[in-house]
Amino acid sequence: MFLKGFLTNSSGILTSRILGFFRDLLTATTLGAGMYSDMFFVAFKLPNLFRRVFGEGAFNQAFLPNFFQARFRGGFALKIAGIFCAILLILSLFVCMFSEPITKILAFGFSQELIESTAPLVAINFWYLLLIFIVTLFGAMLQYKRNFTAWAFSPALLNLSMIIALFLAHNSDSYTAVLMLSYGVLLGGIAQILLHLIPLYRLGFLKLLYAGFKELQSKHVTDRIKSINGSVKVFFKQFFPAMFGSSTAQIASFIDTLLASFLVSGSISYLYYANRIFQLPLAVFAIATSTALFPLVAKYIKQSQESNALKALSKSFWLLTILLSICTLGGISLDKEIIWLLFERGQFTREDTLICASVFSAYLIGLLPFGVAKIFSLWLYSRGQQVLAAKISAFSLCFGSAISLILMQYLGAVGLALAGSISGFILLFLTLHFFGWKPFLRTLWNPKFIILTFVLLLLEFLALLGFKIYIFSL
Template identity: 70%
Template sequence: MFFKAFLTNSSGILVSRILGFIRDLLMATILGAGIYSDIFFVAFKLPNLFRRIFGEGAFNQSFLPSFLKARYKGGFALKVFLIFCILLLLLSLFVWVFSLEITKLLAYGFSEELIALTAPLVVINFWYLLLVFVVTFLGAILQYKRNFTAWAYSPAVLNLAMIVVLLLVQNTDSYRSVLYLSYGVLAGGVGQILLHIYPLWRLKFFKLFYVGIKELKAKKDSITQSVKSFNKQFFPAMIGSSTAQIASFVDTLLASFLSSGTISYLYYANRIFQLPLAVFAIATSVALFPLIAKYLKDKKEDLALSALKKPFWFLCFLLSACVVGGILLRNEIIWLLFERGRFLREDTLLSAAVFSAYMIGLLPFGLAKIFSLWLYSQNQQSLAAKISAFSLVVGIFCSLVLMQFFQAVGLALAGSISGIVLLLLTLHYFGWDKFFTLIRDWRLIALWILSLCVEVLLISAFKHFVFEISS
């Protein structure tokens, strides 16, 4: 059951990330790493931040337990949906009215001229936030029936829409290109919603929504209590699931004070860093969460630990291999993916240095994803939020210090330090005794070390005898 759900989630994420790399390749070729790519990434940063926060578990970790407990499920689901839609609509209108001020907050280091160019893009892209909530809500409803396909593959629709727009505007001037690309983001959001319609119809959820309309009128008090319970869990869960994304958002703000192109270097490097994190760690946590929650709810901690052991070692092997390979092949990876058109060799080397700093935090961030499930399953969302907030503060402090000496690399390195702090604190509250029980397998430890040594030797031989881009 776990591996079937994992394969569905990871395959969908992998397809989406491959299309995302094609999208980024086109953006690097058409826009390069300069002013116009910077202003688009700033405009897309906030909705993209919330897309990741919603889509990578924060909403599901609160909504599904509350949905299961709710006596009137249709009314509860509709009320949550309406509350969020109204709030996001009002927030989007606020951004529209105060677009210049919001843009200045997003990129405080930009000049007035750049802020004026970026503000219209911020307004357009921000409307995607409402669309992505609808997508996340529909995906959570489907996951109640353990249907992960539409959720897993919906990000691919967004990337496809952006790729189509990039192909259409490749001979257009740079600012008009990013303007059309922003509208492509909205088109992708609509496509993501449409992808969920058929499975919702097939599983007869539209009947549930119809019944929910009647329940909202007749069972108002009971539904209100269910929504209050959901709210108490959602906001801590949102903070607890979003450390890496908020850190990336802060990095963009700080990078606006550095040299032109810095935001783009961070973006391209972070995109590659997010691939193994999403395909392996996030897909694992989504598939594992219902199982861990069920065992802990039934007070079967031994079975929960047993269910956690295989995914733990699975992530250790895969993410460690990605870390070693990513750092040793950093120049070659960036060269292969991005060095063409206006993306030059200097851009490759700078992005590669940032990428290697990000990769240091891959294993800590990935493992923190699965150990935090223990806290969520025991309704300790507030504790998880406090852990994440503390690690985020540590990361921001390190960013302010390290950017003075290492520029963009310092920002990425600070993010990795934040991930290490996040993992250590999560393990502390998970329980060191339970953690050492999980890793007390000397054969797996020896195999893990041996596999990493073999990987280092193979990559070193490849770089020496076949191909290497030196810095």
Template identity: 55%
Template sequence: MLKKAFLTNSSGILLSRIFGFLRDMCMASILGAGVFSDIFFIAFKLPNLFRRVFGEGAFTQSFLPSFIYAKNKGVFALSVGGIFVSVLLGLSLLVCFFSPFLTKLLAFGFPPDVIALASPIVRICFWYLLLVFIVTFFGTLLQYKNVFWVSAYNTALLNVCMILALLSAKDQDKLEIVYALSYGVLCGGVAQIVLHFYPLYRYGFFKLFYHAFFALPSFYANMHKHAQRFKKDLKSFFAQFFPALLGSSTAQLIAFIETFIASFLSFGSISYLYYANRIFQLPLALFAIATSTALFPMVAKAIKNSQQDVALKKMSEAFWFLSLTLCFCVVGGIILKDEIISLLYQRGSFGIEDTLKTANVFALYLLGLLPFGISKILSLWLYSHKLQGKSAKYSLISLLCGTLLSLILIAPYGVLGIAFSSSFAGSVLFFLNAKAMGRKNFFCIIANKKWALITLFALPLEALLVYGFKILIQGYL
């Protein structure tokens, strides 16, 4: 089951990221790295943050256990969904009226004329927030039936719609291209929702919603009969959701804060961070997030059944798998940083200077790949013991450490200081999660001489092979 779920998640993530890189290649070629690309990245930053936070486990880790134990699952699901939709709808309407204020908060360093250009784009993109919640809500319900492929593959539709929007508007001026790209985001969100309809119908959720909808008036009319259990279910969900929201989103929140800080630097800085972070996120999602998503139900069930040894064994397997694969990515990525960025982005409006700056940012991001990835596994121990609050506390400490270091390093090192601070925050998070498990449990996970020796010998060998390949390619060029 673990291998099947992992392969489903990782293959879907890989397909989505392939289309994501095609999208970024089109954006780099058509928009380049300048004021207009920065405007879009600022506008898309908040909805994209929520897409990653919701999609990478925060909602699922809190809703799914509550849904399982809910006595009236249909009413519970509609109630939670209705609360979130109402709040996000109201928030989106507020943004429509106060988009200049929100834009100023997102990019405080932008001059007033650029804020004026960005505000309508922020207003359009913000509606994706509502769409991405609906996507995550439907996807979580399907995971209850062990259906993972829809959640894994649906993001590809967002990237396809954005690519089509870029290509359709490529001959227009750059501001019009940004508008087309923003509407492409909304079309992608609608397409993601539609993809869920057939599996929801097949597994009986539309029927569940139908009966629950007509049962709602009777349910609330006789609320005194259900009040205690229903309030307990809702309280349990929200008590887990808010800490999980912070606890599972450290990397995304750091990237969000980095964008705000980078708005005080020269135009293009936000774009360098975005393009580099996009590649950094590929191995993190492909290996760490896919593994933790598949592993979480197994660890949680083992701990619930007092089978701690089984949980530690599963986590040990995941730890060494991630350690080896992520270290391979770090070594290869740092050696080939210039070639990777050049191959993916250097064309059209994206020049060689942009490539070199993005490559250096990418290399510093990679230093945090292993700690961020392993933290995804270690944090499952806290979630399985219902210690979401402690996980949130550790994430907040990591976030503050990374932000403070960014503020210290931004003046002498610019975007490079921001990227290094992100990796430092990941190391802090890893240390705190390892400490929370306890020395004995942590050493049970890492105590594997065989895989330690394989990793020790494999990494230098990889470095020699990759560097030799780089020299060989440069000789031909």
């Protein structure tokens, strides 16, 4: 069951990333790299940030454990939906009414004329927040039944919708193209919701939500409403720390960009390009593994079957360790070749390739610890320790920022990437400390997987060595 969930999630993420690459390529072709592309990226900034922070784990980490334990699951899910939808609806209307001052905050350096042109785009794109919340809620409910297909492939529909909008806007003027792209975002959100309705209906969740509506309308307020309100209160106590914990990567990226602005020209670009490639194996393997594993671990913890939860963690740990180790060794060995293949053309010179490759290698050092920390943090989330997980993330973020200030003085952009990897090791160490070293060492001690990992890495090393000596090397 876990392997099926992992393969579904990883294939869905990979499909979405490939379509995302074509979307970026088509955006660059249609809008170029100038005023109109800047307008869209500013307008899409908040919805995209919300999707990454809220959709990629934070909501699930608080919702699923409480959904498992709620006595009245329909009423609990419906009340959470009502609260969030009401807040997001009010926020979206507020943004529509005050779109110009909000655009000024998002793009402080824009001229007044450019702000006036961008403001309607900000108002349009902001409605995607409401749509992606509904998608996230439906996806979390489906994960309760270990159904991942709609959740895994729905981001691909967003990219596909934006690609279609760009194709339709190919012969239009640039501002019309940006407008069509913004409406494409909303149509993508609607398509994501519709995709989830099919398995929701098939698995009986629509009936559950209807029963939840009746539970909330019940005149017998005593036990039923108190139980639902109690579950909702516990959810919000866990949600905000989980949201902070999930946003540390975005905060770290923002801090790196800020610090890189004090370095030589091009440093911000090196970090951006290298991090884009680094995020691919992290998403395809680590996020896919944690998404497939979390409902299983949460269910076992709820049923007081900790031994089964540890077995599931052990299997996923070795799967992730093997996959990420292969990616790390391959990426560091072929760092220059990868950057050359993807970016070295036009204004991106050979010198840029060499520097960006070093940044990429520095990021890859932290790939394994970041990925492994993600699955062991599920143990804390399943036990309702979201606050502890958020404190661990905050400490690793602060430690990494302090190291960045030191290393950037000597290594420039490479130092910033290396500091990020060091913070990944701190994150893993603290997560394992609170998980427990004894159960971790029992997970680690598996002679069969240790030998398999060593053999695979040795074979990969020999293959890469032969490739670089006899076939191609930069």
